[in-house]
Amino acid sequence: TTHTVRIEPLGAEIECREDQTVLDAALREGIWLPHACTHGTCGTCKAQILEGDADLGDASPYALLESEREEGCALLCVACPRSDLVVEGEVDVEEGVDIHPVRDRAGQVAVAEDIAPDVRRVVITLDEPLAFNPGQYVLLDVPGGEQRPYSIASSPADGGRIELHIKRSEDGLCTDGWIFKSLTAGERVTLSGPYGQFSFRPLREEPVLLLAGGTGLAPMVSMLRHLVETGIEREVVLYHGVATQEDLYDAEWFETLQAEHDWFTYRPALSRDSWRGRSGRVPALLAEDYPRASGHVAYVCGSPAMVADTMKALMKARLFPRDIYREDFFDAA
Ligand code: FES
Incomplete structure (x- = not known):
């Protein structure tokens, strides 16, 4: 099932599936909404639901207080529509920052090497380049269905080659269970991105x-x-x-x-x-x-x-x- 979500004050309307978060639907349409963790924990994507019903998803009780829930607030990175919605968010983008719609990409691991104790460099050659701002991150799909965020270390000028620096986390599903265990060059992987508002601000001329x-x-x-x-x-x-x-x-x-x-x-x-x-x-x-x-x-x-x-x-x-x-x-x- 798909619902229509209107994003105010922009007035933009997007289609959002019931199993899709409002943030995901907006970012894929190239509509920028503030976000950082995409995980329901930081509170950056907090917005007001003016009309309609949403499933608030896995919002951390610290990031979205009980009182805020009662006032109709939601974390858009985990909230999914249950009817047509009207949401009001902070949609201003800082001047000089490009908006790159989120895309799914597949690719092949070109490099997987240890560069420090418990740190691996993974370079992925994408089938199709990904546009991003320097500083943004991707969500890497972990075998089994979960995703993990990693900042991109490579240059946006070479969007067909994504370099990640991955720190091992003990017993971590993604790191100990995969990247530090079995991942080798040649393996096919999928990811989506770009995400995050941490990126170089070209108009800031200060040191x-x-x-x-x-x-x-x-x-x-x-x-x-x-x-x-x-x-x-x-x-x-x-x-x-x-x-x-x-x-x-x-x-x-x-x-x-x-x-x-x-x-x-x-x-x-x-x-x-x-x-x-x-x-x-x-x-x-x-x-x-x-x-x-x-x-x-x-x-x-x-x-x-x-x-x-x-x-x-x-x-x-x-x-x-x-x-x-x-x-x-x-x-x-
Ligand atoms: Fe962090 Fe939504 S709570 S982006």
């Missing part, structure tokens, strides 16, 4: 801080590749925080980039080892280097704890929320 924890590096790599290829001139400082020297990956690539481009600075940081470079967590080093960070624009990606602490350090350094873009990596397992 850029890229703040990554662990495999939160992936979207930053996509942004850097994009900057190099398009010749966009920005001063960029990248912090990459990991525990030990072994966990540091792609360091040579960043060192070469730094040697070739005046505008780029690479600052790897180890929280557990002392070494020739700097030791400490990214938020602490940031506080040391930037007692005042106003006039910058910051992109933060890592574990929820890393992101929360980095946000605090940035705000203390007088950066406003409007100057900070964040992506939390939920334990994807």
Whole structure:
């Protein structure tokens, strides 16, 4: 069964199946609605249902409070229609950000290699290219029917080749059960995307801080590749925080980039080892280097704890929320 969903204040009408979320239907039509986790946990996609009946799905009680349910709010990434609907959401897109409709893609694994302990690089050659903004993510289909979110590390200029950095999660269905167990080059995989509002903002001309924890590096790599290829001139400082020297990956690539481009600075940081470079967590080093960070624009990606602490350090350094873009990596397992 399909229902018609009208999205206000746009007035756009889309068709949405009963087994499809409103967010999915909108994104596939190229209608942008705010979202981050696509999982019912972050609350970014909260919207008001003005008319009709919806199944609220697997909305976290923390992200959608009982009182909000009673007022007719829903999380559109998990809500499915039970009748025709009218929903009201925040539909404004930040200027300069392209909208790429969500698409399903199939492809073949070209590379599956260990790049650090418990981290694999997986490169997928798609049958048909996927358009995305640098920083966005895909949902990878796990054998058995579930999906897992992974940020794209490759360049949007080469949409036929999707690179992912995947962190192992103990007993994780996707990682221990598949990617770290049996996945090899040649295997066919499917995915959909692009998702997320974490992406490079081309109209922000301030110097850029890229703040990554662990495999939160992936979207930053996509942004850097994009900057190099398009010749966009920005001063960029990248912090990459990991525990030990072994966990540091792609360091040579960043060192070469730094040697070739005046505008780029690479600052790897180890929280557990002392070494020739700097030791400490990214938020602490940031506080040391930037007692005042106003006039910058910051992109933060890592574990929820890393992101929360980095946000605090940035705000203390007088950066406003409007100057900070964040992506939390939920334990994807
Ligand atoms: Fe819907 Fe996170 S709760 S995008």
